Amino acid sequence: MARRRRSRGRLTHATGRATIFHLFFAVPAVLVIARWIWPLALALPVKLVLTAVLLAASQYHLWSRLSSGSVFAPEFPRAVVIAFNWAFGAIVLLAVLQILLDIGTLATAALRREWVAAPDAARYAIGGVAGVLAAVGVANAIRVPPIKDVEIAVPGLAREFDGYRLIQLTDLHISRLFPRDWAQAVVERTNAAGADLIVVTGDFIDGSVAMRRDDVAPLAALRAPDGVYAVPGNHEYFFDYAAWMRHLSDMGIALLPNAHRLLRRGEGALVLAGVTDVSAPSVGQAGPDLTAALSGAPAGVPVLLLDHQPREARKAAAAGVALQLSGHTHGGMIVGLDRMVAPANNGFVSGRYTVGGMTLYVNNGTALWPGFALRLGRPSELTRITLRRQ
Numbered sequence: 001m002a003r004r005r006r007s008r009g010r011l012t013h014a015t016g017r018a019t020i021f022h023l024f025f026a027v028p029a030v031l032v033i034a035r036w037i038w039p040l041a042l043a044l045p046v047k048l049v050l051t052a053v054l055l056a057a058s059q060y061h062l063w064s065r066l067s068s069g070s071v072f073a074p075e076f077p078r079a080v081v082i083a084f085n086w087a088f089g090a091i092v093l094l095a096v097l098q099i100l101l102d103i104g105t106l107a108t109a110a111l112r113r114e115w116v117a118a119p120d121a122a123r124y125a126i127g128g129v130a131g132v133l134a135a136v137g138v139a140n141a142i143r144v145p146p147i148k149d150v151e152i153a154v155p156g157l158a159r160e161f162d163g164y165r166l167i168q169l170t171d172l173h174i175s176r177l178f179p180r181d182w183a184q185a186v187v188e189r190t191n192a193a194g195a196d197l198i199v200v201t202g203d204f205i206d207g208s209v210a211m212r213r214d215d216v217a218p219l220a221a222l223r224a225p226d227g228v229y230a231v232p233g234n235h236e237y238f239f240d241y242a243a244w245m246r247h248l249s250d251m252g253i254a255l256l257p258n259a260h261r262l263l264r265r266g267e268g269a270l271v272l273a274g275v276t277d278v279s280a281p282s283v284g285q286a287g288p289d290l291t292a293a294l295s296g297a298p299a300g301v302p303v304l305l306l307d308h309q310p311r312e313a314r315k316a317a318a319a320g321v322a323l324q325l326s327g328h329t330h331g332g333m334i335v336g337l338d339r340m341v342a343p344a345n346n347g348f349v350s351g352r353y354t355v356g357g358m359t360l361y362v363n364n365g366t367a368l369w370p371g372f373a374l375r376l377g378r379p380s381e382l383t384r385i386t387l388r389r390q
Contacts, residue, residue, distance in 0.1 A: 137374030158268025170327030202233025202308030331364030
């Protein structure tokens with residue numbers, strides 16, 4: 001009986017959170033309907049049709065949940081997922097532009113000391129701009145990213161590791177939006193990059209093993225002399241964490257959940273460590289434990305840490321980590337929006353940071369969540385990092 005009550009309680013809580021989620025994403029559509037559609041000089045039936053279309057598009061995440069049981073895994077044909085992302089992105093961008101237009105109109109009215117209304121031409125113009133920007137944003141989001149080269153100096157790095165190259169993949173979000181063909185292209189570009197090591201800092205997928213088995217299959221072909229290592233991201237915990245860890249391991253990807261490996265080059269050594277995601281305890285899994293990850297690691301050897309989320313970088317620096325690689329933030333996706341993402345990640349959103357004596361690199365992501373796939377000014381990355389002696 002108690003177990004049933006706890007189960008009902010969790011279900012009620014989850015349903016409540018889902019309702020809030022869908023209502024939150026309806027807000028931009030309501031604003032656009034009230035401040036953009038209804039002031040236009042259009043026939044009432046046209047306004048009603050536009051209103052219905054915008055409300056339907058704004059509930060993309062509800063349709064995703066109905067299609068797969070999760071807002072994180074839309075199970076529509078790829079063209080439909082792309083269309084939904086364009087429409088939803090256009091609504092969000094138009095809401096922002098409409099707010100700016102309203103502010104401009106109010107400022108003009110204040111200066112003239114008389115009421116003025118924005119002309120329909122201005123409304124159509126911002127609608128066109130929003131549509132074009134959304135199309136550009138989706139195109140930027142779904143591309144296979146080019147190689148981005150980054151050099152990072154590592155204190156105490158052995159001479160044998162000077163010039164050591166690794167590829168960081170992160171936030172692949174393999175799904176209907178980023179399917180097998182996309183994953184295959186990423187693998188081919190990664191393997192051709194000539195890295196000594198490949199690391200994946202979480203969020204491999206959106207969907208269950210049964211849903212994504214064929215789409216993730218190309219990852220088994222990732223090859224590097226020192227292997228392919230990874231840590232889980234928060235999305236792995238949304239879709240049967242244990243099943244995904246087994247499946248990824250079976251594909252030849254070495255997982256480092258609160259664990260480390262010692263890489264050697266002649267007499268030189270480098271500790272490669274990984275931790276689980278901070279969301280793990282919410283589903284009954286072990287949370288990140290850097291002490292456990294470094295247990296038994298040799299003293300005096302620089303540590304390269306894989307941690308999906310960058311928010312705990314200061315703790316890693318205090319523990320003596322030399323370099324931390326993270327993802328999760330998607331770089332903020334859109335210039336300006338990155339400032340809204342920053343507080344939840346302790347200010348770490350995109351690129352290189354110096355944290356104490358440690359370097360933190362936050363990758364913009366090889367892909368991103370298919371629920372809001374737009375990039376404007378925050379491009380995706382397939383990152384080749386070269387380590388240098390300091």
